[in-house]
Amino acid sequence: MLANNLDIEGLSISFSNEGEELMALRQVSLSVPRHSIVGIVGESGCGKSTLISSIFRLPMENAIIKCGRIHVNGTDVLTLDEEEMNRLRGKEIAMIFQDPFTALNPVLTIGSQLIDIQYRQAISRKEKKQNVIAALQQVGIDRASDRFNQYPHQFSGGMLQRICIAMALLVKPTLLVADEPTTALDATTELQILALIREFHRSTGASVLLVSHHLSVIAELCDRVVVMYAGEIVEEGLSQDVFGAPLHPYTNLLMQCDPARIKEKARHLPSIPGTVSRVVKTSTECIFVHRCPQAVSRCSELVPETYSVEGRTVKCHLISNE
Amino acid sequence: MNSLLSISALSVRFPLGRSSYSLLPWQADRYLYALSNLSLDIDAGETVGLIGQSGSGKSTLGRTIMGLESAYSGSVKLQGLELMGLSEKNYRSVRRKLAMIFQDPVASLSPRKTVGQLVAEPFCIHKSEYKNLQQEAVRLLKLVGLDENFLSAYPHQLSGGQARRVGIARALALDPAIIIADEPTAGLDVSVQGEIINLMNRLQEELNIAYLFITHNLSVARHVCDRLAILYAGSLVELGPTDKVLRAPAHPYTELLLRSMPHADPMEKREDMHLNQEEMSYGEPHACVFYQSCTYSSNLCRDEIPAYWAAGPGHASKCHFPLGQSVE
Numbered sequence: 001m002l003a004n005n006l007d008i009e010g011l012s013i014s015f016s017n018e019g020e021e022l023m024a025l026r027q028v029s030l031s032v033p034r035h036s037i038v039g040i041v042g043e044s045g046c047g048k049s050t051l052i053s054s055i056f057r058l059p060m061e062n063a064i065i066k067c068g069r070i071h072v073n074g075t076d077v078l079t080l081d082e083e084e085m086n087r088l089r090g091k092e093i094a095m096i097f098q099d100p101f102t103a104l105n106p107v108l109t110i111g112s113q114l115i116d117i118q119y120r121q122a123i124s125r126k127e128k129k130q131n132v133i134a135a136l137q138q139v140g141i142d143r144a145s146d147r148f149n150q151y152p153h154q155f156s157g158g159m160l161q162r163i164c165i166a167m168a169l170l171v172k173p174t175l176l177v178a179d180e181p182t183t184a185l186d187a188t189t190e191l192q193i194l195a196l197i198r199e200f201h202r203s204t205g206a207s208v209l210l211v212s213h214h215l216s217v218i219a220e221l222c223d224r225v226v227v228m229y230a231g232e233i234v235e236e237g238l239s240q241d242v243f244g245a246p247l248h249p250y251t252n253l254l255m256q257c258d259p260a261r262i263k264e265k266a267r268h269l270p271s272i273p274g275t276v277s278r279v280v281k282t283s284t285e286c287i288f289v290h291r292c293p294q295a296v297s298r299c300s301e302l303v304p305e306t307y308s309v310e311g312r313t314v315k316c317h318l319i320s321n322e
Numbered sequence: 323m324n325s326l327l328s329i330s331a332l333s334v335r336f337p338l339g340r341s342s343y344s345l346l347p348w349q350a351d352r353y354l355y356a357l358s359n360l361s362l363d364i365d366a367g368e369t370v371g372l373i374g375q376s377g378s379g380k381s382t383l384g385r386t387i388m389g390l391e392s393a394y395s396g397s398v399k400l401q402g403l404e405l406m407g408l409s410e411k412n413y414r415s416v417r418r419k420l421a422m423i424f425q426d427p428v429a430s431l432s433p434r435k436t437v438g439q440l441v442a443e444p445f446c447i448h449k450s451e452y453k454n455l456q457q458e459a460v461r462l463l464k465l466v467g468l469d470e471n472f473l474s475a476y477p478h479q480l481s482g483g484q485a486r487r488v489g490i491a492r493a494l495a496l497d498p499a500i501i502i503a504d505e506p507t508a509g510l511d512v513s514v515q516g517e518i519i520n521l522m523n524r525l526q527e528e529l530n531i532a533y534l535f536i537t538h539n540l541s542v543a544r545h546v547c548d549r550l551a552i553l554y555a556g557s558l559v560e561l562g563p564t565d566k567v568l569r570a571p572a573h574p575y576t577e578l579l580l581r582s583m584p585h586a587d588p589m590e591k592r593e594d595m596h597l598n599q600e601e602m603s604y605g606e607p608h609a610c611v612f613y614q615s616c617t618y619s620s621n622l623c624r625d626e627i628p629a630y631w632a633a634g635p636g637h638a639s640k641c642h643f644p645l646g647q648s649v650e
Contacts, residue, residue, distance in 0.1 A: 043511040044482065157376070186375040186538050188582045213511060257512045260541035260583065265565065267523055269545055271516030275481060 003074035005175040005207040006032040006055065011068030013050055015060075023279045024050045025231045028068070032175060037201055037208040039222035039239070041215060041254070045276045047231040048211050052179055056095060057085050073174060091120065094173035096197075098180040100160035104152040110163055111148035117167050135166040139196055158189035165196050169204070176200065177209045182217060194221055215258050219243050227251045230276050230287045237312025247314040249294045286317065294318060325363035326532055327387070327500055332360045332396035334379075334386050356382040357556045358607050359396070364500065367526065369533040371547030371564070373540060373579070379556040380536045381425075384502045387534070388422055389413040401499070418448055421493035423503040427485035427510075431477040437463070437488055438473035444495035462491040466521060483514035490521065500532040507542055519546055540583050544568060549636070552576050555611040562637030570646055572631070572639035574616045610642065618643050 013025040025047045032038045042048050053060050055070055057077060070077045073092055077085065097103040105113060114132040115125065123131075129148070136144035139162040152160060161181060168176050178197060182190040198221060201208050212218055218225050218239070225242050227235040227250065235248040246252040255261060256270050274291040286292070289299040298317050307319045335353040357379045364370050374380045385391045387398055389405065398405045400419060408416065424430035431440055441462050442455040460470045466487040477485060486506065493501050506522065507515045519542065525531060537543050543550060543564070550567045552560040552575065560573040571577045610616070613623035622642050630638040633646065 043513060187540070188375060188579065191582050215512070254512060257516050258541075259515070259539075259545055262545065266545050269516035269519045271520070272513035 002034060003071065004031045004033050005036075005073060006030075006209065007069075007071040008051075008055075009069045009071075011051070011054065011070065012066040013047075013054060013060075013068075014064045014066055015062045016064060017062065020280055021064075023231060023282075024063075025054075026279070028228075028231075028233055030226050030233065030236065032207050032209050034174075035201075035205050035207060036224065037198075037210060037222045039218035039225045040209065040211045040228060041213065041218050041225060042228035043213055043254075043276070045230070046228040048228060049179070050231075051228075052095070052177055052209075052211060055177065056089060056093065090117070090171045090173065092173055093175045093177065094168045094171055096161070096164050096168065096176065096178040096181045099184055100157050100164055101152070101184070103164055104160060106152050109149050109151055110155070111150075114163070114167060114170060118170055120171075131170060132166075135169045136163070138169060139163070139166045140192070141166075158185055158193065161185065161189075161193050162196065165193070165200060169200060172204055173206055175207045175209065177211070179211045180213070181210070183212070183214070190217070197221065215243070215255060216260055227254070231279060232287055232315065233306075233313075234288065234315050235312065236314075241310070241312055247309065247312070247319060248288075248316050249292045249318070250288050253291075253293075326366045326401060327364040327534075328397075328399040329363070329383075329387070330361045330397050330399075332383075332386065332398060333358050333394045334382055334391055335394045353606075355556050355606060357386070358611075360553075360556075360558050362551055362558065362561065364532050364534060366499065366532055367530040368548045369526065369535050369546055371543040371550045372534060372536045372553060373538065373543055373550055374553035375538060377555075378553045380538075380553055381504055382556075383553075384422065384504055384534065384536055387502060388417065388420055414448070418496040419499045421496070421498035421501045423486075423489050423493050423501060423506050425505045425508055427482055427489055428477055428480070430489055431485060433477050435476075436473065437468075437475050437477075437480070440477075440488060441491050441495065444492060448496060450496070458495075462494055463488075465494060465525070466491045481514075482510050483517060486510065486518050487521065490518075490525070494525065494529070497529070498531060500534065502534045502536070504536045505538075506535070507537070507539065515542070522546070540568075540579060552579070555607075557607065557611045557640060559612065559641070560637075560639045562633065562639075566634055566637050570633070572633035572637065572644045572646055573612075573641050574618055574645065575612050576639075577645060578615075610640075 009029050011025055011028045015022040015024055028051060040048055050060065054065065055077065065078065072088060075088065077088065080088065104110065111132060115128045118128045118131065133144045133148065141147055141159065141162055155163065181197065182193050185193060194217065197208060200206065210218065210221055222239050224237065225239045226233055227242065227248065229250050235242060235246065235251045242251060246255055253272050257272060259269060272291055277290065283303060285301065286299040286304050289295050292299065296317065304315050304317045306313050306315045309319060333355060334357040335355045338352040338354055372380050372383065382391060386393055393406045400416060405416060438456065438459045441459040445455055445458060459473060463470060463472055468484065468487055480488065507518055510518060522533065526533065535543065535547055547564050549562065550564050551558055552573065554575045560567060560571065560576045567576060568580065571580055607627060609625065610623040610628050613619040616623065628640050628642040630640050631644045633639050633644060
C-alpha cells in the first residue's frame with residue numbers, strides 16, 4: 001500500500017522568546033491522502049505558517065521541534081540531512097507562496113527562472129524552453145513565447161501566480177502546498193487561480209494542501225478541511241460535513257462571521273470578541289474557553305480530548321455529552 | 323445640487339513611458355486613462371461603495387479627491403468648493419474635511435511613533451487650536467474602542483484590528499465630513515472584520531460622516547453601503563442603490579462580478595469564468611470599456627461609448643444593451 005502524501009503525527013513546535021517558550025503548535029496530526037485536496041483554515045496566529053514551514057524544513061528562527069513526525073510519501077523529513085532535504089523539495093513537495101510579487105526573482109526573466117527550475121532534468125536547454133512555453137500556455141498566458149523574456153514586474157499579480165503554478169507543473173511534485181494563493185488577488189482572478197489549481201490536481205494527480213483564512217476558498221476546492229485555532233486542530237472532516245454542520249463552537253462562529261454567508265443585509269456584523277491567547281505553558285483548559293459562548297465549567301478545568309464523530313474529529317467537551 | 327462631494331466628468335491620466343519615438347512630432351504622447359469621464363455625488367452621512375478589480379481606478383479616485391493626484395479634466399467639489407486646481411497651501415485646509423483610511427493598517431502608521439503621538443499628529447499638522455493633545459488623543463481612542471493604555475504603545479505591538487482602529491482614530495481627529503476608506507477590511511481576519519465594520523457604522527450614526535468605501539469585496543460592501551458604484555477600467559459602469567444593483571444588475575460586468583462572489587457553502591460552486599486578462603485602455607477611450615470581455619457585445623459596443631441608461635430611480639448603467647431593459 002502506498003503511503004499518504006503527507007502524514008503529520010503529534011507535531012509540537014515552540015519558539016523561544018526572551019526566556020519564554022511560546023507553544024506555536026501543539027500535538028498537531030493530519031494527513032493528506034493520495035490524489036486529494038485538503039484545506040487548512042485558520043486565522044492569523046493559529047500556526048498555519050509554522051506548520052507549512054516545518055513540512056519544507058524552511059529555516060525558522062528560535063523554533064524548537066518538541067516532538068512529532070512529518071512523513072512525506074513515507075520519508076520522515078525531520079531526520080533527513082540538508083542534502084537529502086533538497087532532493088525532496090521541488091521533486092516531491094512544492095509550494096505556491098502567498099505573495100506572487102515577491103515569490104519570483106525580480107532581476108531575472110521569467111523564462112530563465114522557469115528553465116532553471118528544471119535543473120534536475122537531463123534534457124537540452126531547447127527542450128526545457130519548449131516545456132516552459134507549453135506550461136505557460138497551459139496556465140493561460142497568451143503569447144507565451146513573447147512573454148518568456150519579460151521580467152516579473154511586467155506581469156499583474158494574477159499572471160505571476162499563474163507563472164508560479166506553471167513552475168509547479170514543470171517540477172511535477174506529488175504534493176503541492178499552496179499558502180494563501182489567492183489572498184493578494186481580486187475575486188474574479190481568485191476564481192481563475194482556484195480553477196487552475198483544481199486543473200493541476202486533475203491533470204497531474206498530485207495532492208494539494210491548501211492553506212487559507214478564507215472559508216469560501218476552502219469550501220470551493222477541498223475534499224477535507226482542517227480547522228486550526230491557536231496552534232491546535234479543533235475540527236477536521238469532509239468539507240461538506242464541516243461547512244454543512246460545524247461541531248466545534250469556533251468553526252461555527254467563524255462561519256457566522258463570514259459576510260458572504262449572511263443572506264440578509266445587516267448593519268451589524270457578527271465578530272468573535274476577544275483575542276487569540278498566547279500559549280506559554282501547558283494548558284489545563286480548553287484553548288478556546290475565553291471566547292466560547294457555549295463554555296461550561298468543565299471547559300476551564302480540563303483540556304478536551306479529540307473525539308471522533310462520524311468520520312470527523314472534534315476537540316470539544318460539548319461533543320462528549322452527546 | 324447640494325451634495326457633500328460632487329464629482330463631475332473627472333478624468334485622470336498618466337503618461338506612459340516615453341520611448342525615443344515620442345520625440346518625433348507625429349508620435350503623440352501616450353497616456354493611460356486611469357479614470358475617464360466619471361461623475362458621482364456623495365451626500366452627507368451616506369456610504370457609497372466603490373467596487374472594482376485592481377487596476378480599475380478605485381484608489382486613483384480616492385487619491386484624486388485627496389489631492390494626491392491631479393486631474394486631467396473635470397471637477398471635484400466639496401460643499402460647493404472646487405478642489406481641482408487648488409494650490410497645495412489651500413488644499414491643506416480642505417483636507418480637514420476629508421480624511422483617509424489607508425489600506426495596510428500597520429504600514430500606514432509610523433513605526434517610530436507611539437499611538438498617542440500618531441493620533442495627535444493631525445492636530446499638529448493642521449496647527450489646531452486644541453491645547454491639550456493628550457486629552458484629545460484619549461477621547462479619540464475611546465471613540466474607536468481603545469483604552470488609554472494604548473497611548474504609549476508602538477504600532478508593532480498592535481494586532482491588525484487594533485492598528486486599524488488607530489487608523490480610524492487618526493481619520494476622525496479633525497471632524498471630517500467624509501472619510502475615504504481604502505479597503506478598510508483587507509488583511510483582517512474574518513472574526514475581526516465584523517468589529518471594524520460595526521465601528522465604522524456606529525461612528526457614521528454618531529457623527530454623520532459620509533464614507534467612500536473602496537473595496538473589491540462585494541460580500542462586505544453588501545452589508546455596509548447604501549449605494550454601489552461599479553468601476554471597470556476607469557469607467558463608472560453602474561451606479562445604484564445596493565440592493566437594486568445586487569438583485570437586478572443592469573451592466574454585464576456587474577452580473578459577472580456577482581457570479582464570482584464566493585459562497586461558503588461547498589454545494590454552491592462558483593462558476594469558472596473567463597475574463598480577458600489585461601485590458602488597459604491606452605489613449606482616450608472610444609468604445610465600451612468592457613466590450614472585449616462582454617458576452618453580449620456587438621459592433622456598436624466597439625465603435626461607440628455607451629450613454630448611461632436609467633435602470634430605475636437612482637440606478638444607471640453605462641451599456642448599449644443593459645440587462646433587464648426589455649422587462650422594464
